Amino acid sequence: xxxxxxxxxxxxxxxxxxxxxxxxxxxxxxxxxYRRECCEGQIEFxxxxxxxxxxxxxxxxxxxxxxxxxxxxxxxxxxxLQALATHFLDINQLTCIARIIDKARxxxxxxxxxxxxxxxxxxxxxxxxxxxxxxxxxxxxxxxxEIIQPSYDQVAQEALAPDSKVNTSKPDAVLFALDYxxxxxxxxxxxxxxxxxxxxxxxxxxxxxGDGIKANSSAVCIFSTFAPPVEPLFxxxxxxxxxxxxxxxxxxxxxxxxxxxxxxxVLFDVAxxxxxxxxxxxxxxxxxxxxxxxxxxxxxxxxxxxxxxxVAALRGKSxxxxxxxxxxxxxxxxxxxxxxxxxxxxQGDACGEAHLAxxxxxxxxxxxxxxxxxxxxxxxxxxxxxxxxxxxxxxxLDHFAVFQANWNDKATNIQAIADxxxxxxxxxxxxxxxPVERGLIRKLLPQVAVPELPExxxxxxxxxxxxxxxxxxxxxxxxxxxxxxxxxxxxxxxLQNQVGGVDAYLASLEMTITFQPFDATGRARIVxxxxxxxxxxxxxxxxxxxxxxxxxxxxxxxxxxxxxxDVFGDNGMISVIxxxxxxxxxxxxxxxxxxxxxxxxxxxxxxxxELLAQARAANIHTINGVYKPTEKNKLVxxxxxxxxxxxxxxxxxxxxxWEIATxxxxxxxxxxxxxxxxxxxxxVEVTQ
Amino acid sequence: xxxxxxxxRLTTVFHSVFGDESIQLTPETSAKDIDGWDSLTHxxxxxxxxxxxxxxxxxxxxxxxxxxxxxxALIHAKL
Numbered sequence: 001x002x003x004x005x006x007x008x009x010x011x012x013x014x015x016x017x018x019x020x021x022x023x024x025x026x027x028x029x030x031x032x033x034y035r036r037e038c039c040e041g042q043i044e045f046x047x048x049x050x051x052x053x054x055x056x057x058x059x060x061x062x063x064x065x066x067x068x069x070x071x072x073x074x075x076x077x078x079x080x081l082q083a084l085a086t087h088f089l090d091i092n093q094l095t096c097i098a099r100i101i102d103k104a105r106x107x108x109x110x111x112x113x114x115x116x117x118x119x120x121x122x123x124x125x126x127x128x129x130x131x132x133x134x135x136x137x138x139x140x141x142x143x144x145x146e147i148i149q150p151s152y153d154q155v156a157q158e159a160l161a162p163d164s165k166v167n168t169s170k171p172d173a174v175l176f177a178l179d180y181x182x183x184x185x186x187x188x189x190x191x192x193x194x195x196x197x198x199x200x201x202x203x204x205x206x207x208x209x210g211d212g213i214k215a216n217s218s219a220v221c222i223f224s225t226f227a228p229p230v231e232p233l234f235x236x237x238x239x240x241x242x243x244x245x246x247x248x249x250x251x252x253x254x255x256x257x258x259x260x261x262x263x264x265x266v267l268f269d270v271a272x273x274x275x276x277x278x279x280x281x282x283x284x285x286x287x288x289x290x291x292x293x294x295x296x297x298x299x300x301x302x303x304x305x306x307x308x309x310x311v312a313a314l315r316g317k318s319x320x321x322x323x324x325x326x327x328x329x330x331x332x333x334x335x336x337x338x339x340x341x342x343x344x345x346x347q348g349d350a351c352g353e354a355h356l357a358x359x360x361x362x363x364x365x366x367x368x369x370x371x372x373x374x375x376x377x378x379x380x381x382x383x384x385x386x387x388x389x390x391x392x393x394x395x396x397l398d399h400f401a402v403f404q405a406n407w408n409d410k411a412t413n414i415q416a417i418a419d420x421x422x423x424x425x426x427x428x429x430x431x432x433x434x435p436v437e438r439g440l441i442r443k444l445l446p447q448v449a450v451p452e453l454p455e456x457x458x459x460x461x462x463x464x465x466x467x468x469x470x471x472x473x474x475x476x477x478x479x480x481x482x483x484x485x486x487x488x489x490x491x492x493x494x495l496q497n498q499v500g501g502v503d504a505y506l507a508s509l510e511m512t513i514t515f516q517p518f519d520a521t522g523r524a525r526i527v528x529x530x531x532x533x534x535x536x537x538x539x540x541x542x543x544x545x546x547x548x549x550x551x552x553x554x555x556x557x558x559x560x561x562x563x564x565x566d567v568f569g570d571n572g573m574i575s576v577i578x579x580x581x582x583x584x585x586x587x588x589x590x591x592x593x594x595x596x597x598x599x600x601x602x603x604x605x606x607x608x609x610e611l612l613a614q615a616r617a618a619n620i621h622t623i624n625g626v627y628k629p630t631e632k633n634k635l636v637x638x639x640x641x642x643x644x645x646x647x648x649x650x651x652x653x654x655x656x657x658w659e660i661a662t663x664x665x666x667x668x669x670x671x672x673x674x675x676x677x678x679x680x681x682x683x684v685e686v687t688q
Numbered sequence: 689x690x691x692x693x694x695x696x697r698l699t700t701v702f703h704s705v706f707g708d709e710s711i712q713l714t715p716e717t718s719a720k721d722i723d724g725w726d727s728l729t730h731x732x733x734x735x736x737x738x739x740x741x742x743x744x745x746x747x748x749x750x751x752x753x754x755x756x757x758x759x760x761a762l763i764h765a766k767l
Contacts, residue, residue, distance in 0.1 A: 064709055092736060096707035128728045286747055288729060297735045 019254075047461070050277045051298050052088050053305060055451035055467045057442070059087040070306070077104060078111040078144065083446060083643055085140035091133055091300050098132030105146075114144035115315050120171035120219065120309075121147060122155045122209070124182035125294035130304060137304035141312035141427065155182065160212035173314060174219045175268070175307065176209060180226040180249060180293040188243035195242040199251045203259060210265060211216040221265040225253040227274035227282050266473045268310055270303075279301070309471040317450060318467040320482075321423055322365060323414055325432035326383055326405070330395065331355050332457065336382050336535045336596050336632075343686035345392045352392070354457035358431070359394040361461045366399055369479030370470055371421060371486045373402040375413045375430070377437075377599065379635055380405045380492060381534065403490035407599055407635065408439050411444040415446060420493055421486055429469045434597075435568040436509065438663060444501045464465070472567040506601055507671040509566040513603065514675040515610050518552035518559040525573045527562055532650075533576075533593040534632040536626065538639060541591055556581045558614060564598055574598045575607060579615075582624055587615055590623040592639075605667035606674070608643050610662075614679075615662040622659055629654035643667060689767055694741075694760055701740050705733045715757040743767065 048054055060066045070080050085097065091613050104111060117138070121127055131147050138145035148163040150158045155178065158164040166174060183202050188194030210221045228249045232238040238246035253271050260267040274282035277299060280505055287293040312318060326335040332344030332351040345359075346352040366372050372395075376383050383405030387397045397403065397642045402420055404413045410432075418425045424446040432438055449469045453460055472479075518526060527545050534540070543551070551557045562575035575598075578591040589611075594604060625640045637654075641647065644667060645658035689697075695713060702711045705722060719725040725733070734750055737743075737759070743766035753759050 064703075067707075091732065092704040092707070095732070097707075099707060126728070129732060287731070290747055290750070291728065293731070297732070 013368055013615065022401050025459060030351070044270045046281050046298055048278060049454075049463060049466055050302050051120055051281075053301060054088070054454065055463050056086060056088045057452055059093060061087055063093055065095075067100065071102060077109060078114040078139070081111070081136075081139040082114065082142060085136060086446075089136065089301065091129065091297055094133040094136040094301060094304070097136035097139070100277075101135055102142075111139075111144040114139055114142055115317075116144045116146070117173070117311050117315060118146045118148060118169070118171040119173045119311060120158075120166040120169065121149050121177055122158055122174060123164065123177040123294075123558065124153050124292075125177070125179045125288075126152070126292045127177060129283070129293060129297065130177075133300045133304040137308045138311060140305070141308040142317050143308065143310065143311050143315065145308075146156070153227075156209065159172055159209040163214045167213065170217045171219045173222055173266070173311070174213050175224070176206070176221045176224070177224055177294075180228065180245075183226070185245060185251070187245060192242040195248060196250070198243075198248055199255060202248075202252050203255050206256065207259065207263075210263070213644055220314060222259055222268050223256055223265055224268045225256055225271035227279060229278045230283055242461055263346075264474075266310060266314070268307065273303070273306055273457060293643060296314065306468065313471050313473045317426070318471050319429050320369075320427040321371040321373060321418070321421060321429065321432045322362060322470075323373045323375045323417060323428055324358075324362060325430075325434065325437065326374060326378060328433040328457070329355070329460070330359055330659075331386060331393075334596070335386060336378055337532055339534075340385060340390055343386060343390070345386070345390060347392060354460060356392070356394060357458075357461035358464070361464060363394055363399065365470060367480070368475075369470075369482040371423070371482065372400050372488075373417045374400055374404060374419070374490075375410050375417065376405040376433075377407060377410070377596065378405040379407075382535070382632075384490075384604075395492040398488045400490040400494060401486035401488055404493060406495075408495055409440065409499070409600060410494050410501045411502065412447060412497070413493075414441060414445060415497070415499050416493045416495055429464075429467070431464060431490075431611070433460075435567065437508075439568070440505050441500065442598055443505050444499050502600075509568075509601075510673075511564060511566045511601065512672075512673040512675055513606050514563040514565075514677060515607075516561050516563075516677045518548065518561055519678060520552075522549055522573060523552070524559045526576055529573065529576050529593060529595070529605060530591065533595070534630070535635045536596050536639075537593040537597065537630075537633050538589065539591055539628045539634055540630050540633060543591075551578055558587060558611075558618070559609070560610070562603070564603060571595070571598060575603060577611065579608065579611070579623070585620055586622045586624055587611075587620050589623065592625070596635075602667075602670040602672075604639065604643060606670060606672055609666050609669065610674070611660050612660075612664075612666045621662055623662060625658040625659070627656045689764075690760040691760070694763055697740055698737070698756070698760070698763075701733070701736050705729065705736050713756055715760070716755055737763070741767065 012537065024685055066084055067438035070077060070084065071413050073080070081097065089097070101111070109120065127149060131149065134143050134147060144629055148166060148169045158166040161167065163294050184205065185202070188196070188198065206223060210223070213219055213221055226249050228246055228442055232246065233244055234241065238244040238248065241247060250332065278447070281296055282299060284296040285294070287296065324330055332355050333342055335343055344351040345355055362372055384397060384403065386393055387395065402417045403653045404417060406413070414428065414430060415425065418428050423447055429451070430441055433452065433453055440453070441448050441450050449467065451463055453469050479489070523545065527543065527548050530543050530548065551559055558579040559577070560577035561573055562577070564571045564574045574595040576591060576593050577589070579587040580590045583587040611623060625645055627637060627640060629637070640658035645660045648659050699711065699713050702713060706722060711722060716762045719730065734745060738745060741763050742762060745762060745766070751764055753762065
C-alpha cells in the first residue's frame with residue numbers, strides 16, 4: 001500500500017530508504033511501505049520474504065471472485081482450494097477459505113484429492129486466530145486438515161487423562177504449541193544446579209505430556225521449541241550465565257531437540273522460525289495482553305505454513321526432486337550468447353557468488369537425498385559445456401540424474417523428468433529465474449512447486465531454502481543413498497508426449513511485438529546483437545557501427561529492429577533483420593537473428609508476416625533466404641523450412657538457399673498485438 | 689482524509705475481515721449488527737484497520753470503542 005494521493009494531513013513520515021519491494025501479480029516489483037507507526041513514533045518492519053511468503057505468487061486481484069468460483073465445480077473443490085491456497089494469503093483471506101472448508105465438511109462434500117489429517121492442538125495461548133489459518137494453509141500442502149482443540153489451557157489434563165477430548169478423539173498427531181509462559185521456569189541466576197533442576201523439570205514435564213498421549217492413542221507428538229522473550233536482563237550475559245531466562249530456554253530447546261531425535265517424536269523448531277523473522281517481530285506484547293495471542297498476527301500465515309509442512313511431511317508429501325534452469329539461475333548470463341568466458345560464476349564476482357550460492361544449496365540438498373535434474377532451453381552440447389569445462393562450477397554433470405537441454409517447452413520436459421524418475425509430479429520443485437517459464441509450469445503442471453524469485457539473484461538461495469518444500473521430519477541413512485539410486489548419469493530423455501496447453505498459455509501473455517526500421521536510438525543494441533548472436537543467426541554476418549548505419553540510411557535496404565513485451569515486462573530488442581535488394585523484384589535476407597530467450601513464441605512467424613507485407617508494399621515478389629552453417633547455429637538449420645520457404649539449393653558445406661513468394665498466404669497470425677513505429681503507412685494490408 | 693474516504697476504506701476492511709461483501713456501515717454499526725463479530729474477530733478487525741490506515745491504537749483506546757462512530761473518530765485522531 002502506498003501513501004494515499006493528496007494526503008496532505010498525513011502526519012506519518014516515510015523514510016524513503018526504508019521501503020520494501022513487493023512482486024505484483026504481473027511480475028513487476030512495486031515499492032510497498034511496510035510500516036506502522038506505533039505509539040512512540042517508531043517505524044516497524046517485517047522481512048517480507050517471510051511475512052509475505054514471497055516464494056508464493058500474489059493472491060488474485062479479485063479474491064472474492066476466486067472464492068465464489070470455488071463453488072463452481074464441486075468435484076474439484078479440493079483441487080481448487082489447493083490452487084487458491086498456493087498464493088500468499090493474509091489472515092483474513094485464510095479465514096474466509098477456512099469458512100468455506102468448514103461449510104463443505106458440514107455439507108459432507110468431498111475434498112479429494114486432499115489427504116485427511118486430524119491434528120489436536122494443546123496450547124496455553126489463544127489459538128483461535130491460528131486455527132482457520134492452519135486449515136486453509138494445509139490445503140496448500142495437499143492436506144484436508146481437521147483441528148481438534150480442547151477447552152482453553154487444559155494442556156496437562158488433556159494430555160494425561162485417558163478420557164480427555166484429545167485422547168478419545170484419536171488424532172493423527174498432537175501439536176504441543178506451548179509458549180514459554182507455560183513452562184515452570186524458575187530463574188536462578190548464576191546457579192548451575194538450580195538451572196539444571198529447572199531444565200530437567202521442564203523436559204520431564206514435556207515428556208510426561210508426550211507419554212500421556214502415547215499411552216492413549218497412536219498419535220504422533222509434535223513438540224515446539226520455545227521462542228525466547230525479547231527482553232534481556234543483563235544483555236550479553238543472559239546467554240552465558242546459568243539461570244537466566246535466555247540460558248534456561250536455550251538449554252531447554254537444545255535438550256528438547258535431542259529428546260525428539262531419540263524418542264522419534266517430531267520437532268517443530270518455533271525458536272528458529274521466530275529468530276529468522278526476528279523475535280521482536282514474532283512477539284507482540286500488546287496482542288498477548290489483549291488476548292494471550294502468542295504470535296504476531298502478521299506472522300500467523302508463516303507459522304501456519306510451517307505447521308502445514310510438518311503435517312505434509314508426516315503424510316510423505318515432502319518434495320524429493322529439484323529441477324534447475326541454467327541461464328541466470330545456476331550461472332549469471334546466457335551460455336548460448338555469452339560463451340564459457342562470459343557467464344558469471346566466479347568466486348569474488350558479486351553476480352557469480354549469488355549463483356554459486358544456488359549451486360552450493362543444490363549440492364547440499366543432493367547430499368541429503370534430493371534428486372537433481374536440469375531443464376534448460378539451450379542446445380544440449382552448449383548447456384553441458386560449463387559443467388565439463390568451467391573451473392568455477394560446483395555442480396558437475398554427475399550430480400544430475402537427468403539433463404534436459406533442448407528447445408522444447410519446459411512443461412513437456414519436466415513431465416518427462418518426473419516420469420523417468422518414477423516420482424509423482426507433486427514431488428518436484430522447479431527453479432527458474434524467468435517469470436514466463438514459471439507461469440507456464442504453474443499453469444500446465446500445477447502440482448509442481450515453482451517458487452517466485454526476487455529480482456536480485458543474491459536472494460535466490462535464501463528464497464529456495466525458505467520455501468520448505470524439502471522439509472524432513474526424520475533422517476534415514478537411505479536418504480543419503482537416494483541420489484545415487486537415481487543413477488546420476490545426466491541422461492537425456494527423448495520426449496514422447498507433449499503437454500497440452502502451451503499455445504493457450506502463450507496467448508495469455510498479452511504479447512506486443514513492435515517493428516521499427518533501424519534508427520540511431522536502436523543502433524548500439526542492433527550492433528551488439530549482430531556481433532554477439534551465435535545460435536539463432538542464419539548468416540552470422542558481423543557489422544560495425546558505420547556499416548549498420550549505412551544499412552539504416554540506404555533506401556534500398558529494408559531493416560527491422562523487433563521488440564517484444566509481455567505481461568511480465570519488456571524483453572527489449574529481440575530480433576534484427578536486414579534485407580538487401582537481389583535480382584529485380586527480390587529481396588535477399590542478409591541478416592536474420594533472434595534472441596533465444598523468445599524461441600517457441602512464434603516471433604519468427606510474426607516477423608515473416610511483416611516481411612511479406614513490407615515486401616509486397618515495395619513491389620517485391622520473392623524473398624530469398626540463405627542458411628550459412630557454423631559450429632554454433634545448427635539450431636536454425638530448418639528455420640526457413642518451418643516458415644514455409646522452398647529450398648532451392650544446397651551446397652556440400654551445408655549452406656542452403658531458400659525462397660518464398662510474397663503473394664502467398666504466409667504464416668498464420670498468432671495472438672500478438674502488432675505495433676509499427678517509423679514506417680510509412682503500408683499500402684498493402686497484412687493478411688489476417 | 690475526508691469522511692467519505694474513511695468510510696469507503698473501512699467498508700473494504702469489514703468486507704475482508706468478515707468475508708462478506710454485502711456489509712454496509714453506518715455510524716451506529718456495532719458488534720451486535722454483524723454476525724461473527726466476537727472478541728477475537730474484533731482483534732483481527734482492529735489489526736486490519738491499523739494496517740489499512742497505517743495507524744496504531746493503544747489497548748486503552750481500543751477498549752473505549754463501542755460503535756463505528758468511535759472508530760472513525762479514533763482513526764481521524766491518528767491520521
